[in-house]
Amino acid sequence: MPGKKEAAQGTGYPVRKEGLRKRRRVGETIIQSLLFFAGFFSIFTTLGIVYELGKEALLFFRTPEVDPWEFLTGTSWQPHINEFGILPLATSTFITSLIAMTIAIPLGMAAAIYLSEYASHKVRRTLKPILEILAGLPTIVYGYFALMFVTPLLRSLFGNDVVQIYNMASGGLVMGILILPLIASMSEDALNAVPRALREAAYGLGATKLEVVLKVVVPAALSGIAAAIIVGISRAIGETMIVAVSVGAGPNFTFNPFQSAETMTGHIVRISGGDLSYDSIDYNSIFAIGLLLFFITLTLNIVSQRIVRRFREVYE
Amino acid sequence: MKKNNPSYSNGGRFRDNLATRHRAGVIWQIVFQASTVIGIIALTALLLNIIDGAFGYVAYEARVDPASLAVDGVAIEDLPQELLVEILRQNLSSGAFNKLDNEIPFNERSRINVYDLVIERIVRYDVTESWTLRESLTQGAEIRARVIEEYPDAELRFISWINAEFIQRPQSSEAVNAGVRTAILGSLLTILVTILVAFPLGVGAAIYLEEYALDNWLNRLIRTNINNLAGVPSIIYGILGLAIFVRVLGVLTSGAVFGSVDPTTASGRTVLSAGLTLALLVLPLIIINAQEALRAVPQSLRQASLSVGATKWQTVWSHVLPNAIPGILTGTILAVSRAIGETAPLIVVGASTAISFDPNIFSRFTTLPIQIYQWTARPQAEWRHLAAAAILVLIVLLLSLNATAIVLRNRSTKRF
Incomplete structure (x- = not known):
């Protein structure tokens, strides 16, 4: 540094004492710290979730009535007689999600392929916003639809004695309709990102349109599509209002989709709907279920991000 | 060559095959098209079902x-x-x-x-x-x-x-007299709290991540964390809100600190708690959207500003932000319309079942989606008609918000 200064003096220009060093600006530092705090704030949210859920869940598992092993393997969830087995809640979450995904994956992918590869520009410009509106409706609206339209439809198709008023099938179906546009929209983005040259090359080799789509474009976009599907699954597992309205109120260990049951999310909503007193076992139990839910969806989201990062085909 | 590949020279098998391939193409195109149509039919059925209930x-x-x-x-x-x-x-x-x-x-x-x-x-x-x-x-x-x-x-x-x-009309125990005034006011007030908290925090975080943050482990952690938070189910935020805003900060959110002595809100299950919970929920969405808007501002603009001697913050404040603000607002509106439709976290935070007075931020709360949920859950048909009517109000509210977002986007799409 001193060398530099001398050199500057040597040229004869007046040099101020602080030289060319950056001046400390208090205002800039304060603003930068505030911005850093805003950026860091989201870490607090995560820590808050993990800490609060963990703490209360720990209290839940510490109570003598609860056995962690029974929690994971028990087939009965009845807090009033101290039976805390998560399976009935977990299976109904699994079944509704499964039904939803059987609807949403094929239809969503097919819609994405149609919009990206077949539809004319004009058709796409009309259809895509419609699908986005469908994805943007509040889920309680879907819950109303499940209860008022899909359940009566199922009951008239399969008979009132087979299909209960509250059942997993209608919740699952409507959840599929909710997730369909999500998968369609994300997959379409992935398909669109495949460069045109790949398609032209395949056409040049004599492939038909379908062959280009299924053997070239879809494989090239597979990472994006897989990520869309995983995000869809995670959404289905965490979905609450549709199942709270249409699936039922009462845990039921069953694999029959036409019976009523209660999902993990549905249970949390019902339990906390009343005035919940703190430090009761009910209060602690929703944290334990929430923690499980958090870890499942977090794992799925991380997997989906990994897939995108690792398997993405990068074209210039 | 010709003898080895007779099918290619006279076109026999190749042509047969071609017809099958084209037929498969047509069939699959119909399948793809039909799937899209099914999606549209579902939306139509949903809207018709609601209109069916509202009249x-x-x-x-x-x-x-x-x-x-x-x-x-x-x-x-x-x-x-x-x-x-x-x-x-x-x-x-x-x-x-x-x-x-x-x-x-x-x-x-x-x-x-x-x-x-x-x-x-x-x-x-x-x-x-x-x-x-x-x-x-x-x-x-x-x-x-x-x-x-x-x-x-x-x-x-x-x-x-x-x-x-x-x-x-406010909420009422008689279907004929029931209305959504309380619920609409509750929704608007809650959202106001949400915006006031989440907008500055979210935009600040986005500016930090896009303009200031170096590529080190801490900032990568923050980025990953925000992406993960965006995928956390909304009900988890409700549980977090219940534990923190209602229970731990109950003194604050019930208004007791500020001398509000309404005994019914002493539990902290107030509009303020609800708004703060939703703020946590939409924060990651606002950050991600704002980041994208900031990224769309060309680097040359920043360089020009810095080269004439502006400080970092001066560059951000007077050059980057003005160009990014339409995008930021669009993203925020979309995030806010998500918050308006949220039901589950608010039920967990502790929405009230029947309120007939106009809310303030320290009062018990209900919102439009909560009202819809409670009316849908009742077995009598008349309440479900009311739910359908309330859904229409909610959809109109959301559509007008989305329309604003689209207008903002179209008006200010600047190409560099």
């Missing part, structure tokens, strides 16, 4: 014939306030009358309010049966015949469940 015939009976309450031949619609109060005094038990007087003294109430009380407490219209729009249109004659036969005292009317009164 239709209603048969209702009055417990007390309003004509019998008329004073000197003047119908109660036209009576002055004092006479209406007199009617209340005569027809209600003194306990119920005094309770009403204690809530808000009668001489301080508006005439409309007193009139509504007369209708609600004395006349008491009960919905005996209601029909959906489809039933009303296709079986109108049968419905009329049935009402005359089964409910001779009932009045049959074709009504729109969504109307001016529905929007202006």
